[in-house]
Amino acid sequence: MKKAEIIDQIKKKASFLCVGLDTDLQKIPSHLLSEPDPVFAFNKEIIDHTRDYCVSYKLNTAFYEYLGVKGIESMMKTIDYISDEHFVIADAKRGDIGNTSSMYAKAFFETINADAITLSPYMGRDSIGPFLHFKDKWAIVLALTSNEGADDFQFSSITENASQTRALYEQVLEKVSSWGSAENTMFVVGATKGSYFEKIRKIVPKHFLLVPGIGAQGGDLGELCRYGLNEEIGLLVNSSRAIIYSGHGHDFGVQAGKAAKEVQEAMKRELSSRNLI
Amino acid sequence: MKKAEIIDQIKKKASFLCVGLDTDLQKIPSHLLSEPDPVFAFNKEIIDHTRDYCVSYKLNTAFYEYLGVKGIESMMKTIDYISDEHFVIADAKRGDIGNTSSMYAKAFFETINADAITLSPYMGRDSIGPFLHFKDKWAIVLALTSNEGADDFQFSSITENASQTRALYEQVLEKVSSWGSAENTMFVVGATKGSYFEKIRKIVPKHFLLVPGIGAQGGDLGELCRYGLNEEIGLLVNSSRAIIYSGHGHDFGVQAGKAAKEVQEAMKRELSSRNLI
Numbered sequence: 001m002k003k004a005e006i007i008d009q010i011k012k013k014a015s016f017l018c019v020g021l022d023t024d025l026q027k028i029p030s031h032l033l034s035e036p037d038p039v040f041a042f043n044k045e046i047i048d049h050t051r052d053y054c055v056s057y058k059l060n061t062a063f064y065e066y067l068g069v070k071g072i073e074s075m076m077k078t079i080d081y082i083s084d085e086h087f088v089i090a091d092a093k094r095g096d097i098g099n100t101s102s103m104y105a106k107a108f109f110e111t112i113n114a115d116a117i118t119l120s121p122y123m124g125r126d127s128i129g130p131f132l133h134f135k136d137k138w139a140i141v142l143a144l145t146s147n148e149g150a151d152d153f154q155f156s157s158i159t160e161n162a163s164q165t166r167a168l169y170e171q172v173l174e175k176v177s178s179w180g181s182a183e184n185t186m187f188v189v190g191a192t193k194g195s196y197f198e199k200i201r202k203i204v205p206k207h208f209l210l211v212p213g214i215g216a217q218g219g220d221l222g223e224l225c226r227y228g229l230n231e232e233i234g235l236l237v238n239s240s241r242a243i244i245y246s247g248h249g250h251d252f253g254v255q256a257g258k259a260a261k262e263v264q265e266a267m268k269r270e271l272s273s274r275n276l277i
Numbered sequence: 278m279k280k281a282e283i284i285d286q287i288k289k290k291a292s293f294l295c296v297g298l299d300t301d302l303q304k305i306p307s308h309l310l311s312e313p314d315p316v317f318a319f320n321k322e323i324i325d326h327t328r329d330y331c332v333s334y335k336l337n338t339a340f341y342e343y344l345g346v347k348g349i350e351s352m353m354k355t356i357d358y359i360s361d362e363h364f365v366i367a368d369a370k371r372g373d374i375g376n377t378s379s380m381y382a383k384a385f386f387e388t389i390n391a392d393a394i395t396l397s398p399y400m401g402r403d404s405i406g407p408f409l410h411f412k413d414k415w416a417i418v419l420a421l422t423s424n425e426g427a428d429d430f431q432f433s434s435i436t437e438n439a440s441q442t443r444a445l446y447e448q449v450l451e452k453v454s455s456w457g458s459a460e461n462t463m464f465v466v467g468a469t470k471g472s473y474f475e476k477i478r479k480i481v482p483k484h485f486l487l488v489p490g491i492g493a494q495g496g497d498l499g500e501l502c503r504y505g506l507n508e509e510i511g512l513l514v515n516s517s518r519a520i521i522y523s524g525h526g527h528d529f530g531v532q533a534g535k536a537a538k539e540v541q542e543a544m545k546r547e548l549s550s551r552n553l554i
Contacts, residue, residue, distance in 0.1 A: 022377070062373060062380035068353065068388045072346045095397060096339060096370050097424040100299070103339035111345045120372060120397040122419055124426020142399055147374040149401020152452055156445060157436045165436055168445065175429055 001087050001115045002136055003183050003232075006208070009055040009085055010233050011277050014268035018056035018089065018210070019260060020240025021046065021078065022063050027245055029252050039067065039074035042252075044081055046244050049257030053264035056087040056236055058210075059114075079113055087236070089140065089210070090114035098126040105130045109137045116140050118188060118210070121172045125179055132180040139185050140210050141176045144169040144200070146190025173203040182206040186236070189228075197227030205230060212238045214263070221263075225270040233276055239263060278364050278392045279413055280460050280509075283485070286332040286362055287510050291545035291554050295333035295366065295487070296537060297517025298323065298355065299340050304522055306529050316344065316351035319529075321358055323521050326534030330541035333364040333513050335487075336391075356390055364513070366417065366487070367391035375403040382407045386414045393417050395465060395487070398449045402456055409457040416462050417487050418453045421446040421477070423467025450480040459483040463513070466505075474504030482507060488514045491540070498540075502547040510553055516540060 010016045021043050025033070028042045035041040047057070059078065064071035082088055090112060094104045108117045109131075116138035119128055131139040144154055154169040173187060186208040189200055200209070209228060214221060214237050221237070228235050243263070247255025271277040287293050298320050302310070305319045312318040324334065336355060341348035359365055367389060371381045385394045386408075393415035396405055408416040421431055431446040450464060463485040466477055477486070486505060491498060491514050498514070505512050520540070524532025548554040 060377055062377045062384060066380045066384040066388055069346050069349050072349050093373050100337055100339045103343045107339060107343040111343055120399045122397045122399045122430060123422050123424060124429030126424050126426040145400050147400060147403050149403040152401030153399060156448060159434045159436050159442055168433060171433060
């Protein structure tokens with residue numbers, strides 16, 4: 001999917017919502033457990049009720065891998081079911097030496113047919129490079145994450161020369177953005193760190209940022225928009241648990257749709273007030 | 278698998294070799310392609326001929342994920358086929374927020390039944406912690422890798438206080454080693470950086486190190502042993518392509534066995550000369 005198409009979809013729907021399909025057998029309504037593929041049955045219903053309010057779906061691969069072969073089947077069926085108008089992210093956080101990253105790129109862009117994959121930057125350029133050579137596919141690289149452990153290394157103070165230090169996540173943004181372009185690279189930036197967006201936008205003014213952390217992980221949409229939006233919108237905001245588990249009965253799809261619509265309406269207000277739609 | 282059992286196996290076999298099953302359909306002998314599961318057929322033959330010369334097998338998950346559902350089946354059949362005496366590593370380089378890392382831990386330690394998984398440290402403590410709570414299972418965390426891109430971030434100079442700086446990989450070794458113990462945590466350290474082992478052993482004197490990079494990625498066994506071995510041996514050295522693709526015909530298993538035996542004999546000499554066996 002090209003950047004222009006993502007922006008078109010956002011404008012058309014007045015939404016930059018990504019719905020996270022972190023589908024957990026322990027949490028889905030019990031009536032689905034008798035289905036031949038409960039995970040797919042759940043995802044299908046969620047997609048049917050949320051598709052008009054979001055522009056993207058993100059599949060957290062851990063939840064599918066946990067179920068072994070059957071989980072991978074459910075993941076692939078889900079991706080097949082999502083329309084071509086939605087941007088499909090495999091939230092896989094991979095990253096390995098060059099020849100292995102090439103295999104992951106083929107796994108996620110060809111076999112699994114996602115539009116984008118999340119990656120860890122720790123192994124450097126040759127771990128990211130292979131993902132940048134696929135037409136209309138995207139590398140979404142971890143920069144600043146929303147979890148507690150983000151403090152352990154992402155804020156480590158890097159000495160660049162005698163007069164300047166900066167955080168590791170800033171070095172990641174600067175280096176990784178130079179390897180590709182705003183047409184094939186995005187960054188994961190945690191919404192619980194709203195105040196950092198100003199700094200981040202100075203380093204990557206044009207890149208799309210994937211923001212987890214609206215909902216279960218906290219994070220304020222208004223503050224995020226104030227500092228994170230750019231002239232091409234430039235944000236995809238993910239919500240997983242707060243949408244997909246908003247209902248627990250037979251009407252869970254309807255409830256998820258309502259929750260997604262609420263977020264979409266808040267997004268519409270943010271976009272309208274800035275004349276972005 | 279407990280640390281004592283790993284050490285017992287190493288002493289019994291006079292080998293600290295890990296054979297990497299980076300099994301690629303493009304590279305396996307063509308006569309296997311007519312088998313119902315060519316990847317498993319290849320792995321089975323490699324295991325049959327190398328099992329006496331190695332103490333561990335490492336499965337690079339990228340190569341299996343590339344093949345979709347069928348690849349996951351081949352991976353799980355391979356792990357089932359490996360004896361309980363061998364230490365099975367899922368080379369997956371995962372790492373995510375706490376609840377997702379818990380799912381990965383269950384995926385790899387319960388569903389897939391590996392003894393260990395490789396992890397990226399970028400997301401910090403809560404991304405590693407969930408893997409440390411499984412009895413006799415191991416987190417193997419990336420510290421210093423053997424690829425070109427290792428220079429991009431792993432050597433970034435971190436200011437710890439006014440008088441001291443050190444490389445990011447050193448900070449990773451120190452912090453991560455404090456989260457678990459030498460009974461449940463290992464580190465990935467690239468063998469192409471032999472001269473760094475002395476420094477690394479000062480930070481983690483007791484931890485096992487998983488060393489990729491003997492073979493296709495270069496790296497010298499003698500230098501590695503000189504600086505990397507500790508009194509409990511403390512090294513697992515991986516070789517993938519140089520062993521599994523040493524033959525290309527019907528006798529590929531025999532050729533792989535020969536290649537593994539050669540490495541084992543070199544390891545035996547290193548261990549004997551230091552009275553470690």
